[in-house]
Amino acid sequence: MSVKQALLALLANGDRYGYELRSEFEDATGGVWPLNIGQVYTTLDRLERDGLVARSEADDARQVHYSLTDSGRAEAATWWTTPVEPGAPSREDAALKIALAVSMPGIDAEQVIQVQRSAILSRMQDLTRARHASGDRDSAWALVADAMIFRAEAEIRWLDHTAARLKQGTWQQTPRTADAPAASTTHLTKEEAK
Known part of the structure; x- marks a missing residue:
């Protein structure tokens, strides 16, 4: 807004x-x-x-x-x-960090995901406590808190989904060569490309 x-x-x-x-x-x-x-x-x-x-x-x-x-x-x-239009996708710092983690040799992407997940869970717990402590379930603040909690839940789902894909070996790290474009460092399997 x-x-x-x-x-x-x-x-x-x-x-x-x-x-x-x-x-x-x-x-x-x-x-x-x-x-x-x-x-x-x-x-x-x-x-x-x-x-x-x-x-x-x-x-x-x-x-x-x-x-x-x-x-x-x-x-x-x-x-x-007038509806709020979803604009061009903004850069999500957590998504960017994890995308880089899965494409970089020597980086424990699962650990990066778990650290992010812990931070989001902590934030979600804080929001839930604050929302319940306010006592006014019908206030504007409750609506804002709900929106933030639902976004945090969605991020947790995405992190869990990403961690599961990593464990399944869905991503394959490809070493970079001088002639390989930078965007090709991470590949999906044929199954996921469908």
């Missing part, structure tokens, strides 16, 4: 000043994605420049409030009804 869209969504509920927006964002996400106050004000400046928010004069507490313009309200409404 972009900070721009998050701020527009929060402002749809009424005027806010920067620290309120930051606090509401962090409350809604359980503090999982901390938001720098400088980023909030920089984004608000851009939204104002683009005609999506209007700035009010400072109140008695010297707080400058922001509100949505008609264009900002339309942009927020459009965001709610």
Whole structure:
């Protein structure tokens, strides 16, 4: 989620000043994605420049409030009804590390997988404890925690799948030669290529 869209969504509920927006964002996400106050004000400046928010004069507490313009309200409404598109695959650091481990002589890829698996299990346990400790099963934070737990479970499944394929001898390391392209260091068996 972009900070721009998050701020527009929060402002749809009424005027806010920067620290309120930051606090509401962090409350809604359980503090999982901390938001720098400088980023909030920089984004608000851009939204104002683009005609999506209007700035009010400072109140008695010297707080400058922001509100949505008609264009900002339309942009927020459009965001709610537009699906989040899965973009180009991003580089997954764990996948990259394991891909390199299975293709490098002398590297214990199974150990690399187990270290990653232990870290993910630990993170998943922390998230599960935090989610249950919050007590509010219907909060926005619970939804964020669920998403993170499900992603961690998917990564564990992938790691287990990869470890099983390694044990089956699915991958064959091919020594690199000067004329062999770098991408050919790891090969799938004919069965897996189907």
